[in-house]
Structures are given as C-alpha cells and as structure tokens.
Amino acid sequence: xxxxxxxxxxxxxxxxxxxxxxxxxxxxxxxxxxxxxxxxxxxxxxxxxxxxxxxxxxxxxxxxxxxxxxxxxxxxxxxxxxxxxxxxxxxxxxxxxxxxxxxxxxxxxxxxxxxxxxxxxxxxxxxxxxxxxxxxxxxxxxxxxxxxxxxxxxxxxxxxxxxxxxxxxxxxxxxxxxxxxxxxxxxxxxxxxxx
Amino acid sequence: xxxxxxxxxxxxxxxxxxxxxxxxxxxxxxxxxxxxxxxxxxxxxxxxxxxxxxxxxxxxxxxxxxxxxxxxxxxxxxxxxxxxxxxxxxxxxxxxxxxxxxxxxxxxxxxxxxxxxxxxxxxxxxxxxxxxxxxxxxxxxxxxxxxxxxxxxxxxxxxxxxxxxxxxxxxxxxxxxxxxxxxxxxxxxxxxxxxxxxxxxxxxxxxxxxxxxxxxxxxxxxxxxxxxxxxxxxxxxxxxxxxxxxxxxxxxxxxxxxxxxxxxxxxxxxxxxxxxxxxxxxxxxxxxxxxxxxxxxxxxxxxxxxxxxxxxxxxxxxxxxxxxxxxxxxxxxxxxxxxxxxxxxxxxxxxxxxxxxxxxxxxxxxxxxxxxxxxxxxxxxxxxxxxxxxxxxxxxxxxxxxxxxxxxxxxxxxxxxxxxxxxxxxxxxxxxxxxxxxxxxxxxxxxxxxxxxxxxxxxxxxxxxxxxxxxxxxxxxx
Ligand code: SF4
Numbered sequence: 001x002x003x004x005x006x007x008x009x010x011x012x013x014x015x016x017x018x019x020x021x022x023x024x025x026x027x028x029x030x031x032x033x034x035x036x037x038x039x040x041x042x043x044x045x046x047x048x049x050x051x052x053x054x055x056x057x058x059x060x061x062x063x064x065x066x067x068x069x070x071x072x073x074x075x076x077x078x079x080x081x082x083x084x085x086x087x088x089x090x091x092x093x094x095x096x097x098x099x100x101x102x103x104x105x106x107x108x109x110x111x112x113x114x115x116x117x118x119x120x121x122x123x124x125x126x127x128x129x130x131x132x133x134x135x136x137x138x139x140x141x142x143x144x145x146x147x148x149x150x151x152x153x154x155x156x157x158x159x160x161x162x163x164x165x166x167x168x169x170x171x172x173x174x175x176x177x178x179x180x181x182x183x184x185x186x187x188x189x190x191x192x193x194x195x
Numbered sequence: 196x197x198x199x200x201x202x203x204x205x206x207x208x209x210x211x212x213x214x215x216x217x218x219x220x221x222x223x224x225x226x227x228x229x230x231x232x233x234x235x236x237x238x239x240x241x242x243x244x245x246x247x248x249x250x251x252x253x254x255x256x257x258x259x260x261x262x263x264x265x266x267x268x269x270x271x272x273x274x275x276x277x278x279x280x281x282x283x284x285x286x287x288x289x290x291x292x293x294x295x296x297x298x299x300x301x302x303x304x305x306x307x308x309x310x311x312x313x314x315x316x317x318x319x320x321x322x323x324x325x326x327x328x329x330x331x332x333x334x335x336x337x338x339x340x341x342x343x344x345x346x347x348x349x350x351x352x353x354x355x356x357x358x359x360x361x362x363x364x365x366x367x368x369x370x371x372x373x374x375x376x377x378x379x380x381x382x383x384x385x386x387x388x389x390x391x392x393x394x395x396x397x398x399x400x401x402x403x404x405x406x407x408x409x410x411x412x413x414x415x416x417x418x419x420x421x422x423x424x425x426x427x428x429x430x431x432x433x434x435x436x437x438x439x440x441x442x443x444x445x446x447x448x449x450x451x452x453x454x455x456x457x458x459x460x461x462x463x464x465x466x467x468x469x470x471x472x473x474x475x476x477x478x479x480x481x482x483x484x485x486x487x488x489x490x491x492x493x494x495x496x497x498x499x500x501x502x503x504x505x506x507x508x509x510x511x512x513x514x515x516x517x518x519x520x521x522x523x524x525x526x527x528x529x530x531x532x533x534x535x536x537x538x539x540x541x542x543x544x545x546x547x548x549x550x551x552x553x554x555x556x557x558x559x560x561x562x563x564x565x566x567x568x569x570x571x572x573x574x575x576x577x578x579x580x581x582x583x584x585x586x587x588x589x590x591x592x593x594x595x596x597x598x599x600x601x602x603x604x605x606x607x608x609x610x611x612x613x614x615x616x617x618x619x620x621x622x623x624x625x626x627x628x629x630x631x632x633x634x635x636x637x638x639x640x641x642x643x644x645x646x647x648x649x650x651x652x653x654x655x656x657x658x659x660x661x662x663x664x665x666x667x668x669x670x671x672x673x
Contacts, residue, residue: 189358
C-alpha cells in the first residue's frame with residue numbers, strides 16, 4: 001500500500017468536538033462487508049450525516065467545502081473501539097491527512113500511520129484552542145514535528161515514532177522493511193521451534 | 196547473582212523478539228498464531244497478490260467465518276446472508292484460505308465459531324504465545340497467559356507475509372482485584388467495574404495483567420470474559436498468569452501438546468514458569484476490592500459509563516456524557532432498574548461460552564420471555580452449541596420463548612443482519628455499547644448473562660440477584 005508522502009500541510013480544520021468518537025461512528029459495521037478498501041469516504045460518519053431515507057442532512061461533513069479540509073480535530077480519546085482499518089480508509093478517502101486530538105486510541109493510531117493519515121496527540125491547551133477555532137488554517141509540519149496555529153495561537157511540538165515518521169514522509173508502508181528481515185526471521189524460527 | 200524480576204508480559208515478549216527495538220525502529224516481534232476471519236483479511240490477501248508474496252506460515256494461521264455469517268437457516272437449509280456483499284466476503288475468505296493452504300473452520304467444521312471462542316477450544320491458544328487477529332477482542336486469548344492483541348488489515352498482511360509485526364513494547368499495568376466476590380457477581384461485572392475505574396482510555400499504551408485472588412479463583416471462561424474487554428479500557432492486551440486451571444483446560448485439545456508422551460507435562464512446567472516473578476514492577480498499578488463490586492450495567496454510549504445496577508445513574512461529567520444520557524434516554528439521579536427492555540442478546544466472544552449459557556439458562560428455566568420482547572441466544576461456537584444442546588439448555592431457552600441461533604458474532608456487531616430497530620433498548624452480553632453498534636439508533640446496555648436473562652423474563656432491567664439460587668419461587672417476584 002502506498003500513499004502520497006506527507007511533509008507539510010496547511011489546511012482548514014474540520015472540528016468534531018465530541019469525546020470518545022469510536023470506530024463505529026467513523027464507519028458503522030454494516031459497511032464492513034467490502035472486500036476492497038476504496039470508496040468508504042461517503043460512509044465516513046455515515047449515521048451522523050444521512051437521514052433514515054439515505055438523503056444527506058445538514059451535518060458539517062456534508063458541506064461542499066468540508067472534503068477540502070485535510071485536518072480533522074477530534075475530541076479527547078479519538079478512535080477508540082475496534083481494529084477496523086476501514087476507519088482510516090474512510091477518513092483518508094473523505095480527504096483527511098491528519099487527525100489531531102488530546103488522546104488517540106492505540107490501534108486506530110497504528111492503523112492511521114500505515115495509511116498515510118498522521119495522528120497527532122497534542123497538549124490540552126492547544127487541543128482546546130483547536131476545538132474553539134474550527135475552520136482556521138493550521139499548519140502541520142512533519143519535518144519539524146510541529147503544529148502551527150494562526151492568530152497567535154502558538155506553535156506546539158508533537159511526538160511521533162521515528163520510523164513511522166520516515167514511512168509517512170517517504171510515502172511507504174512497513175512491508176518492505178519487514179521483508180528485508182527475512183533472514184533474521186528465518187534464524188529466529190530455527191531457534192524458536194514449534195511453540 | 197539473581198536477575199531482575201520480570202513480569203509475565205516481559206517474559207513472553209522477550210521470547211518473541213526477532214530484532215530488538217531501537218530509537219529509530221520498533222521491535223520485530225514474532226507471531227506464533229495468526230487468526231483470520233472474513234472481515235479484516237480480504238484486502239490483506241489482495242496486497243499479497245499485488246506484491247507476489249506467499250503466506251509464510253500457513254501452519255501458524257487459522258481461519259474461521261463468524262462476523263458476516265447468518266445465525267438463522269432458511270427452511271431449505273440455505274443461509275440468508277444480509278447482502279450479496281456479505282456472502283461474497285465469506286466466499287472470498289474461503290477462496291483465499293484454499294489458495295494459501297490455511298486451515299479453515301468453515302461451514303462443515305464442528306469447530307467453527309467466533310474466532311476468540313474457537314482458538315482456545317482448539318488448544319491453538321496456549322500460554323506464552325504471541326497471538327494476533329484483525330479484531331480488537333483478540334485480547335481474549337490473554338486469559339491463557341499469551342500476549343494477544345488486535346491488529347489492522349495492513350498488519351494482517353504483514354503477518355501473512357512475514358509471521359512478524361513491528362511494534363514498540365507497551366508499558367505494563369497490574370490490575371489487582373483481591374478479596375471475595377459477593378454472591379451473584381460475575382466476571383462481566385468485574386471487568387465492567389475495572390473499566391469504569393480506569394476509564395475507556397485509561398489503558399491506552401499499556402498491557403494489562405489481571406492479578407489477585409479474584410482472578411486466581413476465576414474459571415477459564417470467566418478469565419476470557421475479563422481479558423476480552425481489556426481493549427474497552429484502551430489496552431491492547433490483558434493477561435492472566437497460567438496456572439493449573441489453564442493447564443487442565445488445554446489438556447487433550449487438538450493443538451495442545453500430547454498427553455501420551457512427556458510433551459504435555461514438559462509444556463506445563465514451562466508455562467508455569469511464565470508467571471510474574473515476585474517483586475516484578477509495573478509501570479502502573481490499580482487496585483479494586485472484590486467486596487465493592489456489584490452487578491454492573493452500562494448506562495451510556497461507551498463501556499466506561501458503567502454503574503452498579505442498584506445505584507442511581509451518575510451525573511454527566513461533560514457534554515459528551517450528557518449526549519450519551521440523552522441518546523440512551525436516561526436521566527441522571529434516577530434508578531436504572533425498571534427501564535423497559537425491547538431486546539435481549541446473549542452471545543458474543545465476551546459471554547457466549549458454556550458458563551455463560553448455563554447461568555442464563557438457570558435464570559430462564561421455567562420462566563417466560565415477556566410478550567413483545569425478543570431474546571436471542573447465540574452460542575459462541577459449534578462446540579458450545581453442541582454441548583449446550585447435550586445439556587438441554589436450548590430447550591430451556593426455547594421453552595421460555597427465546598430464540599436459539601447458529602453460532603456467530605450476530606448482534607455484537609450487527610453486520611450480519613441481526614440488529615435492533617431504532618430506539619430499541621437492548622440488554623446485551625457483548626462488549627460495546629457505542630451509539631448505533633447494534634443497529635442505527637439502537638440503545639445498548641452491556642451486562643452479564645445473568646442480568647440479560649433476568650431482563651428477558653422481566654421485561655425491564657432488574658437486579659439479577661433476585662433470581663439467584665432461590666429456585667422457582669423467584670419468578671413470582673416480578
Ligand atoms: S463477537 Fe463481537 S467483539 Fe467478538 S469477534 Fe465478533 S464482532 Fe468482534
């Protein structure tokens with residue numbers, strides 16, 4: 001799987017302030033019967049966006065300009081719940097490249113990194129600023145590991161695993177690196193036996 | 196010279212490090228067992244094909260079909276898939292495993308079941324292993340002293356091709372529950388109390404180890420229920436040290452070491468050595484008193500919003516909780532018992548094993564499911580179904596007016612068509628009460644099998660302890 005390299009992005013934010021947005025909200029389970037990964041963006045947050053008869057409602061995500069927002073700001077503990085990679089697939093297909101929150105669930109974080117979606121855990125004050133200022137132009141700089149807020153909002157650094165950062169900046173996934181360890185894995189298997 | 200005392204997690208982790216982690220790279224961790232199912236594997240097989248890769252260890256891969264599968268049969272024995280796409284997904288899995296020579300427990304297998312029920316039943320889950328599956332409730336297998344966690348589809352591809360994944364070692368958290376559980380308090384109540392205490396995100400970044408007399412005294416079925424929901428506290432895995440109960444459970448199972456030669460005893464000796472050393476230190480410790488735990492239910496839209504069933508609904512802590520209460524149509528300060536229940540679901544990898552079904556049957560025996568309420572009982576596997584039928588449990592359920600279904604995930608994830616209608620209140624033994632999880636607009640209350648069964652025959656949420664061990668008379672109470 002490959003994706004566009006991600007170095008610096010300046011984009012308007014789209015803010016979904018609720019805490020604990022879980023993967024069933026991001027992509028409800030009934031859309032998981034697919035056998036490919038494409039086209040899930042139209043079902044991102046499906047049950048928030050569509051009426052019972054399938055017509056779109058007036059949710060922020062349905063506004064014409066929203067899919068141009070590359071930065072999603074979510075409430076605390078974003079992405080909790082299942083291991084479905086359909087969640088980052090739906091978000092990237094919708095148009096997001098970055099998710100920012102004050103806490104992001106582990107499995108969702110890992111899945112995002114593998115799909116060109118940068119998960120950023122940022123300190124509480126910056127998170128609050130972002131929640132309070134939806135739609136502002138925010139810069140995410142992966143080279144410097146910085147989020148720059150406009151209007152004197154300040155500059156905040158974030159942590160990211162060096163290897164994940166490398167993969168995102170180069171637009172490569174981890175498969176190649178693992179394949180290159182074939183010999184080490186074979187040696188390990190000889191030692192490890194059948195357990 | 197004595198070496199540093201180690202935790203159970205550390206010992207199992209160290210046995211599987213192929214390449215240690217550095218500042219620049221996560222560790223390469225070897226995976227002993229890869230469980231796969233129809234929902235999270237198709238795109239991974241596609242990647243293999245695109246890159247011309249083989250499955251490295253088909254012998255360490257085990258497949259089943261459980262998530263999209265119907266739990267009813269048509270009159271002619273055919274299966275009513277919810278959509279053509281669901282049927283195609285199952286077919287894709289079966290085709291992929293055939294192509295790559297992977298053992299599958301499909302329609303004909305007497306071992307087919309929810310992936311986390313099936314693994315232990317086959318003895319494929321054993322102490323000291325690393326186990327992954329594209330499903331977050333893989334933490335279930337930690338009940339055997341394995342490091343077991345859910346992975347996404349990209350990593351499913353990594354494991355298929357390399358039998359390894361890249362991962363940084365998580366921190367460790369010991370969760371102690373000591374003392375004696377009160378009458379009528381179940382493993383489900385214990386884990387809901389733990390999640391309520393540490394919060395839905397409280398375990399993020401940690402591997403949990405459940406310690407203390409409550410877990411020592413708990414059955415394997417109960418330990419699986421507890422470990423299963425570790426992820427609902429944000430922890431990718433949760434473990435219990437293997438002991439004689441673990442060994443007894445495994446003896447004689449298909450993939451367990453043979454008891455005919457010295458293998459089984461040698462394995463037990465090795466497994467026993469995995470328990471955390473005295474004095475081993477954890478990054479965090481949490482303590483609960485067994486005596487404080489009462490039957491628990493959730494009242495909001497995540498598993499951390501859990502409360503004792505005999506308490507008053509807590510105040511909302513923030514706007515998200517306020518929204519959760521309004522979604523659930525409940526009010527802070529009121530009792531949760533007495534809520535009208537529309538549907539009861541007893542099943543899922545959390546609570547669909549024999550102990551769960553026996554407990555539910557005991558409460559439903561001789562009683563009737565209230566008119567207008569639908570109760571479905573979905574065994575976790577073909578083996579559970581067979582055993583339950585041998586014990587006559589299915590007759591108790593059907594005589595009570597509940598439906599006895601084919602094994603599968605069913606209403607836990609509601610992607611096979613088994614679901615609640617908008618607004619319906621479901622008392623469910625599954626693990627997630629997210630808004631819409633059991634159908635758009637459906638309201639879910641997570642509870643033990645006892646509480647779910649009690650709701651089915653009462654029509655409202657009730658404290659299940661009014662039915663415990665008092666025989667037939669109890670049914671006159673409501
Ligand atoms: S029963 Fe529910 S939680 Fe368990 S594997 Fe199936 S869908 Fe996942």
